[in-house]
Amino acid sequence: MIPTSPLGAPWEVLLVVALLLATPLAVLAPRWPREAGGAGTMRHAGGAWLWVLGLLVVQSIALLTDHPVLAFTVVAMGTIGHAVMAWPSSRTGAVMLLLASALTAATAAALMAQATTLALACSCLAIALRMGVAPLHPGVAALCARAPVVQIQQLASLIVLVFLHLRFLDHLPMAQTIAPWLVRGGALVTILAAVMSLVGRDLASFYRGATTMHAGMALAAIGTASIGNFGAALLVTVTMALALGGLGLMVLALETRAGPVTFQHPGGRVGAFPTLALLFALFGGAGVGLPGMAGFVADDLLLHTLWMESPASTVTVILASACLAVATLTAFSATFLGPRITSRAPDLTIPERLAASTLLIVLLLLGVVPGVLLTPADEFLTPAPPGMTVMAPIGPDGDGMSGRAQLTAHTATPMMPVMPATFIVADTDRSAGPCVRHQPGTLWNYTGTIGTTRVRLTLVFRGDSVAGVYSRGDDLQDRTLRGTLSAGHLLRLEERTGTGAGTGTGTPTGRFDADFPERDPGPTYGDSPLTCDVIAGRHQPLDRSGQPIGAPATVYLTTEGSTSGSLAHRYGAIGVRDDAVVHRGAATFWRAVQRNDRPTVAAQLRYPITILVQGRPRRFQTATAFLAAYDAVMTAAFRETILSAIPRHMFVRDQGVMLGSGAVWFGRTGQVIALSP
């Protein structure tokens, strides 16, 4: 049984946020000097509590509303509140928060104006500012040093901003476009910050470095979220906030007792502050993926997804994490170990320990049973299944497709070209009239049935003369066609064996007597007026002498758009010299799917290949990896989709050759380059 939670993701996030907001005040606020920043500037504890309550209300609205504009607007207001609190202690931090607030408000405005790309950019910038991603980190660095309480609290409300970003913006196609930049940029920031933290000379510089390093990791996580890693991205952010929040509390507690801590000499404070030392070590460990803590799970999930996007970034983040771990132990050693010193200041009080322990318990809980947050978060944040994202319509001449075909698509991964997954025949741009197509360089594709057999047919019109080729699903053999189109709708075609450009060579095997009807006799178009969209009629099999044999079969074919090329050579758009290469590869794959021949199916794929598996992209490096996930990819429904298509005379565009309305794409060698289950 997988432990999960009855609460929804927003409520769980709200609980974490409330905890982080309240923890500093619950214990330390009344006694903090002004230098601690934030709550210390309040005249009494009541004011601090009111402030936290106000912040909590704002974050609740943002988390629980379904209206993105309202959500981002209230977060912007909350950020102004943080800025006001920070102002007396750090103007740099306050200005950074004001900038972040403005960017968050701009996100809301852009969403209202449906300028989603601008909204995404503003939101990313606001998050980067508030996380402290280098080189935008001076504001956060100033908060860490001068107003740690504000920093901890703004980390709490930052979780909400990230949640909103993941919920409302990270599903946009543009998010997938910028994902590689976020991942690589985040990885670069992690290694730079981690290496710098190795040479820090005081506790403040260590904390600053740790904050910047985590900011890089969180940025990379947000980048990977757009390719389906939503829950993990949220977990990375929550872990960052909890671990850095706890660490910040310990730094604050120590510095209010012992003053600024430098690493010039061994600190030796473990005797005076043993509990503080223990908690410092645990929060530090949580930040570098100590097993049993949330950071371990978050790092593990992040690394798996990072690898799909960029193996180099994965290695960079792993090395950065190692550097930060060493820096954490160095900071701990320099602060607490060495010849013992005595202090008149007390160790952490019981309420302080309770507050810190609560944060620690949440980190442990998320480390031991991460499903408590991850499962509801992932379900809540993961977008609708593929096929729902509507792309811009593709024009009749833009890529050779029919003007009536509107493309809906879902990208498998940002590293791959956008592959159409489903064609929906639109009702627009339809006018009744004769079928007039005098475009010798254009191939018109039709699919449908002859009797009960599925067929795929391609025609080329030259005035009244028509040539073509078609294949049946039961034997995948080509039959050439030659005939005439009269009166703008009557189609008479002779069928012969063999392949070719409709030259009429080979033995006669059948005859089409069909029509381009103005009204659809089948179920596809309803009552819409038609021109060349449907071929309906009869097919009469013939013997070698051209005499009818058997009963004629009903023909019903519908258009599937057009491609440029010729009957002899249609895949030139992707650099194919011999169409047979593609046809051989496609047929091998199709027959393997038909036989459920797993090794052959796996062998036909070009690796690495990224496939959307149950709504999430997974990158397969080898056939072995693909075979391990075979059942999840090649579901019965997906196999049915593939088998209902015919791997001959397929649609082609510059990205590949398409089978089954985008279910499978083949490259120029006939290997499968994309699968869209």
Added chain:
Amino acid sequence: MTVLSPVQIGLALTILAPLFGPGVVGAHVLLRRRAPSETLVWGTVTAGLLTATIGALVALGGLLGLFGPGVRGPISYGDWLRLHDMRIPALLQLDPLSITLAVFAAVLTVLVARFSRTYLHRDPGFTRFFTLLGLFATGTQLVALAGGLELFFAGWEIIGVSSAFFIGYFNERAEPVRSSLRAFATYRFADAGLLIGTVVTFELLGSARFAAFDQVGTLPAVQSTTLALLFLLSAMGKSAQLPFSGWLPRAMEGPTPSSALFYGAVSIHAGLFLLLRVWPVLAVAPVARGIAVVVGLGTALYAAAVVRVHTDAKGALAHATLAQVGLILAEIGMGWTTLALTHLVCHAFLRLGQFLKAPNMIHDSHRLGHAAHHPGGLAVRAPALADRLYAAALHRWRLDDVMDAMIAPVLAAATRLARGDAWWRRVTSLDRGTRS
């Protein structure tokens, strides 16, 4: 509700029971002002360790078929985490290799705990020692019994962290603290190999379970060799093989019982265990195995030379251990895995006894006197070469200097970066004063 079998309960207890002591002690430290008594600390930790030993013996019984048909292979506790198609199972592995390490590590840990109660009586770090011992036991059992690389890595990391804290046990002195940092840094950077290997395994084989290695033969040679080298890198770091041997003599700064357990018996062999566990990968990677042989034999030669000039008992023992570990690594590289496992277990027991007896050995040597030194062999035939070898061994072949020289440019670059960062924060600062 699913009823767990005795074997499942035994395996779970083997891993979780050692956490009982640290849990109780940790809660006590956090919630009460008074330090816990030695009796409480020792009692709770030892109770956990004994329970773990019993659990391991029950699992052994399950493997041998004492509770019905013999149980062998992956033992599943269901999915620990499931995100769409991604499943991370809670999976343990029960086979002769895993149970060997589990039982012998559990027994040795209990013995060391009993020894340490007397050895560390009234020591200021008593509580810390036993808390870390409990954590270490859990880490070791995770390494021994994990059914996949992720759980294995969790145990591996726990061993590394507890090892670092044991080395820095006498933390009022600067040297143990520095030594613990050095050991931890070596561990963490070598661990990168295992972590990358885990991710790569998942990507290449579709799963990080050990069972997935059965498919490793289908990978191209470049991929399987890379994977094997990543695991070898991690094993070299954990088992102090060249060029990572520098941290081992420094690790002797820790208390003798921890030195015995970590660097005589269990931790030092963990790298070898990793290689035995991922043997299917090494089996199809002859290049990696060749490198393992060269590294192992090189380390054995290095350690054998250094041990002859070491003047402290624990340092000499550490290098003697290293020489044997090098030989075991070479055995694994040669494909003699059964011999390697036997060698590993026997060696671990021998060294544990020697380390624990080291303080007495010094006493004995004082009582019995030293044997007279008679030069011979190389010193007679090639005195110049012998002198050079002697000098090199005294400096431990300058391994530490080489490693420091490799790290120095990185630290110099980091310092320059930090200066640039300080400048950037200064020019963008709107605050008065120096603290920013």
